[in-house]
Amino acid sequence: MEVKLRELYQDRASEQDTLGILIIEKDKGHEAITDKNDVILLVIKEENSEPWFVKHYEFIDKKVAMHHVDEQLLHNWIITGNNRRFIDWLFNGKIIFDRNEYLAGIKHRLHDFPLEERRKKMTIELSKLVRRFEDGKALYQTNNYLDAFNHILHALHHKARLAVIESGFYPEVTVWNQIKNIDPEIYKLYTELITGEESLEKRMELLMLASEFAISQKLEVGSGHLIEVMNRRHEPWTIADLMAVTEIEDYKIDIELLIDYLVQKGIIAVVAVETKGAGIYHRYYTVKN
Known part of the structure; x- marks a missing residue:
């Protein structure tokens, strides 16, 4: 599965406006966190024509959802708490790509909370x-x-x-x-x-x-x-x-x-x-x- 996932996110990682990518895997007993998908790939972009859009994939017997979210919308969710599922993903997701430590900074900001x-x-x-x-x-x-x-x-x-x-x-x-x-x-x-x-x-x-x-x-x-x-x-x-x-x-x-x-x-x-x-x-x- 790891090889297939890498094929999915590598193209996004090579795009200049991609700030970071997180992976969130389904946890037994807490499947709703990933909307019943086996894996979530959260791609943070500098700016999207659509602030948030989702693509669904499947391979072998796995379901994967890739969420593309632009930076401004993500910051709005962090401040307002209007999409707490994404906050949970930011807290618990594993960083697999991080341009200039952007996501590391977000995680630090959530823990430090200025x-x-x-x-x-x-x-x-x-x-x-x-x-x-x-x-x-x-x-x-x-x-x-x-x-x-x-x-x-x-x-x-x-x-x-x-x-x-x-x-x-x-x-x-x-x-x-x-x-x-x-x-x-x-x-x-x-x-x-x-x-x-x-x-x-x-x-x-x-x-x-x-x-x-x-x-x-x-x-x-x-x-x-x-x-x-x-x-x-x-x-x-x-x-x-x-x-x-x-x-x-x-x-x-x-x-x-x-x-x-x-x-x-x-x-x-x-x-x-x-x-x-x-x-x-x-x-x-x-x-x-």
């Missing part, structure tokens, strides 16, 4: 946490307990990832294994939600109270990236101004809810600016001193 990237990722996780929590609370209040359960469970995942990042680690696919030692309280909330003997309604009620308190504790550190961006100028911001900032792009979808939550909690202040209409004001936002 502070600047941590701050941004914490704000991404906080914005997703607030979104899931608020949606779950609204569903709970209308007695849609199963739908509320789904949102609160996701909120806990974002809370766990936020705690892992705050501790200086990149949240892996197996985040609950990471959180056991990092923050046992979050792990306890998770197990109580899943395995608790009380009614679902009661478990949800207790969990939402605990979650709201926990979010309040994490607001300052979790919103650090957004606050840093807002502090770069002295004038208040409109919501359109903020949404136009490139650095906020990765959590732009939840920025309105996050801003509103930070206003409620006294971290951001509203500045009312008169419009031409009598009694109608623009809402501008600034960080409270």
Whole structure:
């Protein structure tokens, strides 16, 4: 099989825009990691006409998937966590080609997790946490307990990832294994939600109270990236101004809810600016001193 695989990836390795190639082999009992393929070949390109495309091969009795991903999309996944399967491949894959130690640098970056990237990722996780929590609370209040359960469970995942990042680690696919030692309280909330003997309604009620308190504790550190961006100028911001900032792009979808939550909690202040209409004001936002 090794000879056949080499035939597949050698042509890609010779292309000047190929930055690196990883191989991930199917692990017995964890076949889903490779999408049921025997082998994944992950080819990182400088730039693709298609940011991500896949080719399937077979030989002997083996199935191989070759993923071509451009550098920009891969970096987006690393920051946002939107494709955690690829993060797992980066963590656990074996480097078989590495131009100028590009992949070695990526692996080091994931393990070292620089502070600047941590701050941004914490704000991404906080914005997703607030979104899931608020949606779950609204569903709970209308007695849609199963739908509320789904949102609160996701909120806990974002809370766990936020705690892992705050501790200086990149949240892996197996985040609950990471959180056991990092923050046992979050792990306890998770197990109580899943395995608790009380009614679902009661478990949800207790969990939402605990979650709201926990979010309040994490607001300052979790919103650090957004606050840093807002502090770069002295004038208040409109919501359109903020949404136009490139650095906020990765959590732009939840920025309105996050801003509103930070206003409620006294971290951001509203500045009312008169419009031409009598009694109608623009809402501008600034960080409270």
